[in-house]
Amino acid sequence: MGVVLQGAGGAAGLAFGPAYRWQRAAVAVDPPHEPPDAALARFHAAQRAAASRLRALAERQRASGLREADLFDAQALLVEDETLTDGVTALVLEGEPLTQAIQTVVAQMQAVLAELDDPYLRERAADMAAVGLELLRALAGDQASPTIPPGAIIVADDLTPAETVDLPHHVAGFATAGGGPTGHTIILARARGVPAVVGVGEAILHVPDGTSLLVDGDAATVLIDPDEAALQAAQERIAALQAARQRRAALRDRSGQLRDGRPVALWANIGRPAEARLAREHGAEGVGLFRTEFLFLDRATPPDEDEQYAAYRAVLAELPDCPIVIRTLDIGGDKPLPYLPLPPEANPFLGVRGLRLSMQRPDLFQTQLRALLRVAVHGDIWIMLPMVATPADLAWARAQLGEAAAALAAAGVDHRPDPPLGVMIETPAAVVLADQLARQAAFFSIGSNDLAQYTLAVDRGHATLAARYRADDPAVWRMIELAARAARQAGIPIGICGELGGDPNAAPALAGLGLDELSMAPASIPAVKERLAQITWAEAQAAAARALGAEEQG
Secondary structure, eight states, X not given: OOEEEEOSEEESSEEEXXXXXXXXXXXXXXXTTOOHHHHHHHXXXXXXXXXXXXXXXXXXXXXXXXXXXXXXXXXXXXXXXHHHHHHHHHHHHTTOOHHHHHHHHHHHHHHHHHTOSOHHHHHHHHHHHHHHHHHHHHHHOOOOOOOOOTTOEEEESOOOHHHHHHSOTXXXXXXXXXXXXXXXXXXXXXXXXXXXXXXXXXXXXXXOTTOEEEEETTTTEEEESOOHHHHHHHHHHHHHHHHHHHHHHTTTTSOOBOTTSOBOEEEEEESSTTHHHHHHHTTOSSEEEEEOGGGTSXXXXXXXHHHHHXXXXXXXXXXXXXXEEEEOOOOBXXXXXXXXXXXXXXXXXXXXXXXXXXXXXXHXXXXXXHHHHHHGGGSOEEEEESSOOSHHHHHHHHHHHHHHHHHHHHTTOOOOSOOOEEEEEOSHHHHHTHHHHTTTOSOEEEOXXXXXXXXXXXXXXXXXXXXXXXXXXXXXXXXXXXHHHHHHHHTOOEEEOSGGGGOTTTHHHHHHTTOSEEEEOGGGHHHHHHHHHTOOHHHHHHHHHHHTTTTTTO
8 A cells, every 4th residue: 555645625536647747838038137128018918818828718718618717817917916016117217127026026015915804805815816817927938748648647836726727637646735615727737627625745756757657636645655455445446436437427407306106396597697507518497596796796887777687587598497596796805896896894704795795885786686677578587685684684675676766667668577586595684584474585595604704603714613613503493404304384495505505415404404405516416316315205305314313412
């Protein structure tokens, strides 16, 4: 048995092959005694080249229908960021060599972002480091790509997102010393279906080229020099995974249901119109969460009504006969927008966000509602409200919907005035008042990620409290059961759109609590569909009882 290295996170799958130590291209050497104007001319040329490369990568990902395209668009904007440009310019004018100036300013910006409380902005610290490397690459000019042998396991200190998508398709997998389970590198590996392990530690960098490695993305481990028994076990697992994919592919066009025929609809969570195609390809029966934030981020002005209408219409074009649940803008002070100045908040997760922000900016809300009412004449559009805590919140939103419909009617614009208006159940207050909310709401959808955070009083981005953040904690399950009971009594549908909904192990209990639909990442649908088809309604109810902790203290 060889040496096992444990990583911090992985991309599912197994890969076996020889280690190949990946080396980043050498940094360009600045000309000696270079005049500032010449250095700045090189800098601006590098900015243009790096931004162009990143946007080309974005288009490549977008053409494949992958949401990760947005990442490269965002990095292209960072390459051209005014703070970066001004900082580098100032240092060069002070006499600092260009390469050193770029490294200095990038490190400063990265440090500022890394210290922020919000996990979204902490991820931007890694983006900033990647942007610096892209600029240095552009300064060095085109360099020959290394020849990576087919079937190799890439071993690296770390990989930027751009480097990850640039890896040739014949690479079997990769393992990196750095990185974490929520970083962009591992997200891209999952999107590409490449087995990978990140955060393995420095020991992986001492493995000689050609050494046999077995990468297990499911267990987040790397086995060095596996013996015959380990290889045999891996081959059996690979064969089992291939058989499972074939079984699940055969279920694609079958509706979600239990073994005894009880229906449980399986819908998809998407973040861009292009992902609707992925949802359809994975057998989604609808969209349970269409996040609209992509329309509002990384731009100088808010999207107008026509732009939003076009985006929503594009989803209907891919899934014309399916229900589409569109969540109104869910953003707050932790994601500042140039056109939406918000004061810093000590705890943005308890501050102005979601519907609360819409209340402060009803102009933005009205624009979004008008676009939704217009597109609702073309398909089965449902509108979902985030961060609802009280019936008064829902009543305010319903009044706003009426105003939007009246404005469209007065202008003679074709629209549907009364699409289903529902509530995202993600606060304990919404659970406690679910019976009252159900009198006004057309549907409920459990946002299990934030519901767990608020129920357990744990910031889900807090590094040292990660073990306490469990979306499958009995306290969270009991919150879900209370909301489901209120929905049943009111006769309205209830689903789930948090990560718990895409967990095949949680699916039986969710069905047993009476949820009508589970919404998840498109790729999770086949496994959940297969798991539900294996159990009866009685078995689902028993799973729900276990999840609620009813059998813990016998």
